Amino acid sequence: xxxxxxxxxxxxxxxxxxxxxxxxxxxxxxxxxxxxxxxxxxxxxxxxxxxxxxxxxxxxxxxxxxxxxxxxxxxxxxxxxxxxxxxxxxxxxxxxxxxxxxxxxxxxxxxxxxxxxxxxxxxxxxxxxxxxxxxxxxxxxxxxxxxxxxxxxxxxxxxxxxxxxxxxxxxxxxxxxxxxxxxxxxxxxxxxxxxxxxxxxxxxxxxxxxxxxxxxxxxxxxxxxxxxxxxxxxxxxxxxxxxxxxxxxxxxxxxxxxxxxxxxxxxxxxx
Amino acid sequence: xxxxxxxxxxxxxxxxxxxxxxxxxxxxxxxxxxxxxxxxxxxxxxxxxxxxxxxxxxxxxxxxxxxxxxxxxxxxxxxxxxxxxxxxxxxxxxxxxxxxxxxxxxxxxxxxxxxxxxxxxxxxxxxxxxxxxxxxxxxxxxxxxxxxxxxxxxxxxxxxxxxxxxxxxxx
Numbered sequence: 001x002x003x004x005x006x007x008x009x010x011x012x013x014x015x016x017x018x019x020x021x022x023x024x025x026x027x028x029x030x031x032x033x034x035x036x037x038x039x040x041x042x043x044x045x046x047x048x049x050x051x052x053x054x055x056x057x058x059x060x061x062x063x064x065x066x067x068x069x070x071x072x073x074x075x076x077x078x079x080x081x082x083x084x085x086x087x088x089x090x091x092x093x094x095x096x097x098x099x100x101x102x103x104x105x106x107x108x109x110x111x112x113x114x115x116x117x118x119x120x121x122x123x124x125x126x127x128x129x130x131x132x133x134x135x136x137x138x139x140x141x142x143x144x145x146x147x148x149x150x151x152x153x154x155x156x157x158x159x160x161x162x163x164x165x166x167x168x169x170x171x172x173x174x175x176x177x178x179x180x181x182x183x184x185x186x187x188x189x190x191x192x193x194x195x196x197x198x199x200x201x202x203x204x205x206x207x208x209x210x211x212x213x214x215x216x217x218x219x220x221x222x223x224x225x226x227x228x229x230x231x232x233x234x235x236x237x238x239x240x241x242x243x244x245x246x247x248x249x250x251x252x253x254x255x256x257x258x259x260x261x262x263x264x265x266x267x268x269x270x271x
Numbered sequence: 272x273x274x275x276x277x278x279x280x281x282x283x284x285x286x287x288x289x290x291x292x293x294x295x296x297x298x299x300x301x302x303x304x305x306x307x308x309x310x311x312x313x314x315x316x317x318x319x320x321x322x323x324x325x326x327x328x329x330x331x332x333x334x335x336x337x338x339x340x341x342x343x344x345x346x347x348x349x350x351x352x353x354x355x356x357x358x359x360x361x362x363x364x365x366x367x368x369x370x371x372x373x374x375x376x377x378x379x380x381x382x383x384x385x386x387x388x389x390x391x392x393x394x395x396x397x398x399x400x401x402x403x404x405x406x407x408x409x410x411x412x413x414x415x416x417x418x419x420x421x422x423x424x425x426x427x428x429x430x431x432x433x434x435x436x437x438x439x440x441x442x
Contacts, residue, residue, distance in 0.1 A: 040353050105348055111281065111308060151277065
């Protein structure tokens with residue numbers, strides 16, 4: 001743990017099918033990432049999360065703050081998040097550098113922001129509003145971008161670098177998203193990442209995608225592969241940035257998932 | 272075209288599954304990929320519906336559930352910031368589909384799934400026999416319980432720690 005980074009080591013993304021097993025077997029995990037939207041509604045799962053919170057440090061990962069959107073923030077919605085954060089005291093709060101709602105229609109997907117100068121100003125203003133409201137420094141993730149806009153004035157990571165510099169938010173670098181964008185748009189990973197402010201990266205996501213009809217899709221459905229680990233090594237050199245293993249579909253059995261976690265943890269430790 | 276107009280166009284295109292050929296603001300090479308966002312959203316909704324309504328999955332299977340989820344998404348604008356609130360309208364949607372409602376009791380079963388998922392102090396009105404019918408399905412057996420549509424019951428939750436129990440009261 002450093003002054004700027006409350007995380008250390010390797011985390012695991014909490015998914016409901018593993019919830020009871022984790023509480024029962026208490027595996028050695030450095031920390032757990034919890035999807036905030038899974039807990040916006042109160043209920044017995046809050047009781048379980050409190051038990052989990054007693055066992056492990058947690059971070060909240062959001063998918064619905066609509067960071068890059070243009071509609072006014074819905075403060076009833078934001079209050080739900082705030083109540084959740086105050087109840088469970090996460091080590092950090094993250095979301096994505098994207099938008100997900102417009103004209104009061106929610107898409108519940110991570111849509112890419114057209115990277116223009118005006119969009120940059122709008123996004124920075126909204127990040128500042130969120131950081132003031134939650135009284136914290138947000139951690140923002142690069143998303144999968146299946147499309148590219150003709151109007152783009154920044155590359156993905158130049159845009160991310162600017163928002164970081166202007167608002168002070170930290171970065172959650174998703175290696176899989178990076179690789180997917182590189183594959184789909186025939187971009188060099190080295191060139192894409194040469195501008196990342198490495199010191200601002202708080203942690204790294206590893207998930208796993210699949211190629212369908214020549215399109216690399218962010219399915220979160222496969223094991224971390226060696227190539228992704230090499231990418232991590234190339235970007236961070238000798239720095240050990242905390243990492244998180246996340247999986248959303250094609251979920252393996254619990255013990256297998258813990259095995260994958262330990263493999264990833266071992267790799268990072270031996271770097 | 273400014274970035275706000277582009278975002279609005281994308282939103283409409285995803286929701287209405289418009290022809291992407293007419294969209295001019297996306298690079299030629301990546302235009303065909305826009306459909307992936309609609310696929311993602313449908314997959315996400317299907318996942319959430321499967322999670323909240325497991326008994327419905329058991330009754331009709333994943334393929335039919337996907338069909339219904341897509342219909343649900345196409346027919347309803349999602350104005351809910353929390354996807355669970357959007358998904359909570361699924362029983363009403365099932366009720367509105369006459370051809371489904373006539374043949375079985377999907378809507379009533381889905382209400383019980385939702386009640387259990389919400390795990391709050393809410394209650395629902397249904398019919399005598401429905402709870403036993405639903406309990407049989409939990410045990411993965413086709414129920415032979417007869418539903419009495421002339422007798423209403425109120426179902427509510429009793430929460431103890433991390434466990435929930437469904438209580439039944441005659442109206």
